[in-house]
Amino acid sequence: MKNVQKQKRANKSLPFFFRDEFKVCLVIILVSVALLITTFTFDIVPPILNRGIQPATFPKALLILIIVMSLLIYYLAIKNPWKVEKKLPKSFFLTLLSFFIFVVISKTLDFFLAISALSIFVSYYWGEKRIFYLLLVGIIFPVLVFIFFETILGLRFPPGIITNIYYS
Amino acid sequence: MENLLLMMAPLFSSKLLLVLFFGTLFGLILGVLPGLGPTTGGALILPFTMTLDPLSAIVLLTSIYCAGTYGGAITAVLINTPGTPAAAATCLDGYPLAQKGEAGRALGMATVSSTVGGIFSVIILVFFAPILAQLAYEFGQPEYFALAIFGLTMLASIGEGSPIKNLIAGAFGILISTVGKDFMTSIDRFTFGINELTEGIGFIPVVVGLFAMSEMLTQSTLINQVFNRIALKAIKLPSKDDYKKTWKTILRSSGIGSFIGVLPAEGGTVASLIGYSEAKRFSKKPEEFGKGSIEGIAGAEAANNAATGGAMVPTLALGIPGSATTAVILTGLIIHGVRPGPDLFREQPDFLYGIFGAMLIANVLFFIFGFFGAKIFARITLVPNKILWPMIFAVSVCGTYSLNQSIIDVWIMLFFGVLGFFMRRYGFSVVPVIIGLILGELVEGTLRQSLVIFDGNWLMFFTRPIALTFFILSLIALAFPLIRSKKFKK
Numbered sequence: 001m002k003n004v005q006k007q008k009r010a011n012k013s014l015p016f017f018f019r020d021e022f023k024v025c026l027v028i029i030l031v032s033v034a035l036l037i038t039t040f041t042f043d044i045v046p047p048i049l050n051r052g053i054q055p056a057t058f059p060k061a062l063l064i065l066i067i068v069m070s071l072l073i074y075y076l077a078i079k080n081p082w083k084v085e086k087k088l089p090k091s092f093f094l095t096l097l098s099f100f101i102f103v104v105i106s107k108t109l110d111f112f113l114a115i116s117a118l119s120i121f122v123s124y125y126w127g128e129k130r131i132f133y134l135l136l137v138g139i140i141f142p143v144l145v146f147i148f149f150e151t152i153l154g155l156r157f158p159p160g161i162i163t164n165i166y167y168s
Numbered sequence: 169m170e171n172l173l174l175m176m177a178p179l180f181s182s183k184l185l186l187v188l189f190f191g192t193l194f195g196l197i198l199g200v201l202p203g204l205g206p207t208t209g210g211a212l213i214l215p216f217t218m219t220l221d222p223l224s225a226i227v228l229l230t231s232i233y234c235a236g237t238y239g240g241a242i243t244a245v246l247i248n249t250p251g252t253p254a255a256a257a258t259c260l261d262g263y264p265l266a267q268k269g270e271a272g273r274a275l276g277m278a279t280v281s282s283t284v285g286g287i288f289s290v291i292i293l294v295f296f297a298p299i300l301a302q303l304a305y306e307f308g309q310p311e312y313f314a315l316a317i318f319g320l321t322m323l324a325s326i327g328e329g330s331p332i333k334n335l336i337a338g339a340f341g342i343l344i345s346t347v348g349k350d351f352m353t354s355i356d357r358f359t360f361g362i363n364e365l366t367e368g369i370g371f372i373p374v375v376v377g378l379f380a381m382s383e384m385l386t387q388s389t390l391i392n393q394v395f396n397r398i399a400l401k402a403i404k405l406p407s408k409d410d411y412k413k414t415w416k417t418i419l420r421s422s423g424i425g426s427f428i429g430v431l432p433a434e435g436g437t438v439a440s441l442i443g444y445s446e447a448k449r450f451s452k453k454p455e456e457f458g459k460g461s462i463e464g465i466a467g468a469e470a471a472n473n474a475a476t477g478g479a480m481v482p483t484l485a486l487g488i489p490g491s492a493t494t495a496v497i498l499t500g501l502i503i504h505g506v507r508p509g510p511d512l513f514r515e516q517p518d519f520l521y522g523i524f525g526a527m528l529i530a531n532v533l534f535f536i537f538g539f540f541g542a543k544i545f546a547r548i549t550l551v552p553n554k555i556l557w558p559m560i561f562a563v564s565v566c567g568t569y570s571l572n573q574s575i576i577d578v579w580i581m582l583f584f585g586v587l588g589f590f591m592r593r594y595g596f597s598v599v600p601v602i603i604g605l606i607l608g609e610l611v612e613g614t615l616r617q618s619l620v621i622f623d624g625n626w627l628m629f630f631t632r633p634i635a636l637t638f639f640i641l642s643l644i645a646l647a648f649p650l651i652r653s654k655k656f657k658k
Contacts, residue, residue, distance in 0.1 A: 119558035126554035
């Protein structure tokens, strides 16, 4: 409890634009406003086909509600600041990077290769240095999953360097 | 009598028994592993259920739900880390008792009270779900709209975390459901010219992303965490003295858990906290709570398992999920073409009573597995995260891809994984997003159809007594956190 109060005090001492509550509410509001603007580009249904309300009305109402509630959160946070979150460790950013690498490899090279690369990358950076276990998570297990989905669920994986060899 | 026979049907089907066996086993393993649990596990297994018939698929998911909720207690007692959020209250007394060298006794009480709570709640489910479904026959579009709003406000008020943040998350979930072609006019909304988005955003990428992938990112911040494991020799059945001390607590918590479960909210977690605090309030020795009280374990565990059956009541009778895991089960029902609600009770009683029977058997099965296998299940926590999570990633990716064979779904899953991580970091629960996504079509559809019925007059909603009752209840639900916080300040 004391620790939380200390973290809250630490947050209060920061300028408002560095505080988490400001940054989070700002992001929510900016995204909501951008989406709200998008709703004005939705097609308008002629009155004869219109069922109750226009297709854009419901999302507009939701987005306005989200914006109002975000402002309310920020207002409440001025009185009762959020506690400062601990800095994210390097392992988090590496895992996030591995997601990005997965997307790039699965799009350009191969889906299976992307799974293997991510598994080895994550396992290694999370502290696994033994070759057998890296092979287990990076090759043996994905192969088993691949075979399971291929044979039992009849799934066809997207084309790529390795999957093309398998399918041909 | 006929219904009782229908409930016993799973016992006479070797296929269903096999599904139950594996579901319970898998649920226990998921429950034991911190960070996984029945919700994430259910989400991971959803794509695989497509190979099963609807009854087997839902039996698999419900047995995972029942066993997973209990499995969390094993980790709570032995390593002071709840395997599932619903087992958080079990840590308070389970671990101190285990530290005193009575881990077997603590787990024995957790197993017995979980089983009693679970069976009690199935009985509640069997009796109350048909009554609620019967009531739902009176519901028209305006009543369903009001009910869905009530469900969302309840989630905000008694769910975990800040009510306003929960409401934002719920509204965001509904917003996601509007992506794609408008189901009434076929007009594209939020598709940004991407063809794959015209069909909307699927449940599975969002569910797997928000639960499994966000948890993977959370685990990446905890890789240096060290657990102090307590060795378990064997589970012990509670003694006569323990039963004497706890039978009232178990029954009370079973009732509390079933009631909380029926309310559309975060079922087991809230139920176990209330069950625990009520056990303390009624105890003759409240000073022992937090130091290894056997009543504390019984109170928390009976309540969280009782919430499983309770949460299935609105899920099956109204199509409104009672908890995060029942939201996944509801997704399973929908993707298998089963629409919950009163018609399901009239048209497919064999399907429903099959589920009730399966839940009853799952509660007995996890008692047996827990009793004879807790020592083995406890060893599962030794699997290091650096091996476990890359494997979960492989299954998540393939499972998400398998449903529509679409790589976009995988990317959507990863996007929601990152979003879910940051939501949790800043105190936004991800559960309302899922429930909002599931209820989104119902909320919008019933609102628009109601407005057609009312000729655009919004005030007509208040002329319908049932709808008005739900709106008043929604207002009370919204005011409840304010009243609660003022009471706490006093």
